[in-house]
Amino acid sequence: MIGNLDLMTLQQIWWLLVSVVGSLFLFLTFVQGGQSLLWQVAKNDTEKALVINSLGRKWELTFTTLVLFGGALFAAFPKFYATSFGGAYWVWILILFTFIVQAVSYEFRKKTGNLYGAWTYELFLFINGSVGILLIGAAVGTFFTGSNFILNDYNQVSWMNSLLGLEAAFSLFNLSLGLFLVFNARVLGAMYLVNNIDFAAMPEFESRMRRSCMVNFLCSLPFLLYILVSLVVIQGYGVDENGVVAMVAFKYFKNLAAMPHVLVMLLAGLLLVIWGVVLTSLKGGTRGIWFGGLGTVLVGLTVFFLAGYNNTAFYPSKVDLQSSLTIYNASSTHYTLTVMTYVAMVIPFVLAYIAYVWKLMDARKIGISDVTGDKAY
């Protein structure tokens, strides 16, 4: 069946799969959100240990999802992978750097002989949760605001801005998206920790956590509003039937109008996040993360769908419109996409065992007895 799909369908399927992986990553940034909250919500060593150990059972899922996101883009849209990583060099290098230092921090933080002290590793976690997520947001923002590259006849990229990608962080739109993701990650982080930690006999710790969910949500709102309003009014990068790219007024608004299901997803996603915040901060519930998480996935999908579908260039070039990348000109061949689609059929199994293990491991909340002794992070 998959073998009979035409190239365009496969390209759209792969943009969908990449969008799903990217959006799941945004949900899983609750780990990074929790990391950046650490110093704020945890006031003593026990509280810190609870936060770190709770996040420490999940950080690898987030990390692996990011790796898969990169791998899926490489396999399905290699021209994007080559153009963006090889051109917007510094933004990606810095993002990676924050993930390198994250990867050792859980394991090393409390170990005897870690040389640099627990504080250093907590700083690494904070940098990953703040700078790392901010730059990811800025990089995703360029899907809408465009970048500065030219591709030659052989599709070799020349980056036309000497900041090599870091210029992305100096656009108000990109910066807003980055900050929104940082605050949203913190909202999710607080929701997850409320769900995962046994706060018995620590009411202050619990209320601090619940309050921070609301505070960070309120902080995220101005950036969210700016992004939404911008998306409705800005020009976008449209592609005509001959593959010619041109600036189109109200392009993303038109995309929403052309794909009403995306509009529904966006609204549903926002409402779910708000409900998750209400549950966590006002109603004393512990299940906010599931609403906040699903909401984030839906909003994430909206962002990727607006950027890639409906004849839109998802990785546009400001300096040479015709170098812009679309899901049609940046993809792998029909053959490779077909093979990859067969492979992608394992995704439900992977999700199923992750969910099963998650449920099994989190059947009992993490309490003080779990974070004492050498078995803990």
Place this chain on the structure above:
Amino acid sequence: MNELDLAMVNWAKAQFALTAMYHWLFVPLTLGLSVLCAFMESIYVRTGDERWRSITKFWMTLFGINFAIGVATGIILEFEFGTNWSNYSWMVGDIFGAPLAVEGLVAFFLEATFFAVMFFGWDRVSKRFHLFSTWMVAVGANLSALWILVANSWMQHPVGMDFNPVSARFEMQNFWEVLLSPVAIAKFTHTTTSSFIVGSLFVITISSWYLLKGRHVEMAKKSVIVASVFGLLSSGMTALTGDQSAVVNSETQPMKLAAYEGLYTGTRNAGLVALGVLNHDKKPGDDADPFHFEVKLPSMLSLLAKHDANAFVPGIDDLVWGNEAEGIIGVDAKMKRGQQAVEDLTNYKQALNSGDEAAAEMSLTRFDVNKGYLGYGYLDAPVDAVPPVETAFYSFHIMVMLAAFFILIFAAFLYYSMKDTLEHKKLVLGGGFISFFLAMLASQAGWVVAEVGRQPWVIQDMMPVHIGASNISAGNVQTTFVMFAVIFTLLLLAEIKIMVQQIKKGPEGV
């Protein structure tokens, strides 16, 4: 195609070597120790003996410390293809990206998901599910090795693909050929089994230290038995797959084989150099003796590489300048055809741009004749096809000699364990103590043979390394080189210190 800044290319090569070698300090241990932990836990579950549970948990703790830094050094490699080698990424992304994505999907998630159970699930899941999780971590780790090695093998021996002149890239034609290429099979089996040796020697080294100090004697003795049996079996497999690698090399990368054997002039009944000192002033094509000193096993190279003592094994000179009698085309002839291919490709592109379909058609027909030599068109001189012979030669011989030493170590440890006199054999324990460090050296040397030995190619015969780099200035790559060198070194130092502290604490500390 744009020629790139050579300083940038060299820094990008250095950075790749740096990050790959750092990563490879931790990976073989992850591969080997994950399986050993799974064995030990299986013994615990079968016997119900709590001592095995504590032994398992001790080795698992060390596994965890090592695993974290392996992950940290690994993520950069996946993205480095894009950042430093963007032309490469575009030109082969259609083939090379797929195994990387599959690796993430089917292997990394297994590791990541079950790792949490393995470490924090002792009192949260059943005994059997915990054992299952430990095995899943081992399977996941080794599966991830499979996919990245398939990708690497494709670079060494590009199969199942064709060059598409319209998109100017290589495109996949047959996934099974890529996955099941003989190079991939040899590389995967050789890499994993040799990593099992590294893991086993890690256990041997630490156990030797305990036995020499007279501490945790029971745990050390029990661990040694598991490690030496597993190590001995793995050594046998490593030797077999190593021979298979040489056979495959002789077919697909004869220049690499000639380089790591220091063979300049091809011959029948070629001897295998068991030991030798290369003549540093020897150049391809001159009459100087390649060796100051050598010990050769007659006909063994022909026998091992071609499974025929009488077979001709080509030397560097035969491969560079050709050997008509043996039907070998030289690099000089291949370069002419490669240059023609590059010219036809350029003409084809220009004709397409100017809308001259007839000219485009003609250029394409001509291109098709020589496209198998495309990479040679980017070489400047025939000797550019010769890799650094000394590096390849010494790395190869160090690897092989150490591998032989490891077999002795495993055999001695097993023998004296069986006689229960191991703790009194100070010399054997001393040898055991240094063996892990030698194993790291051997494992690194193996990759040096594989990667330095295939220079100048990033894709054998199709694409020299300098064509694959990104179009950015050398200063950027220099800066990130220093960044990674500093952070990886700082993290390595912390890792070693933590590891040593944990070993000093012993099994009571976990």
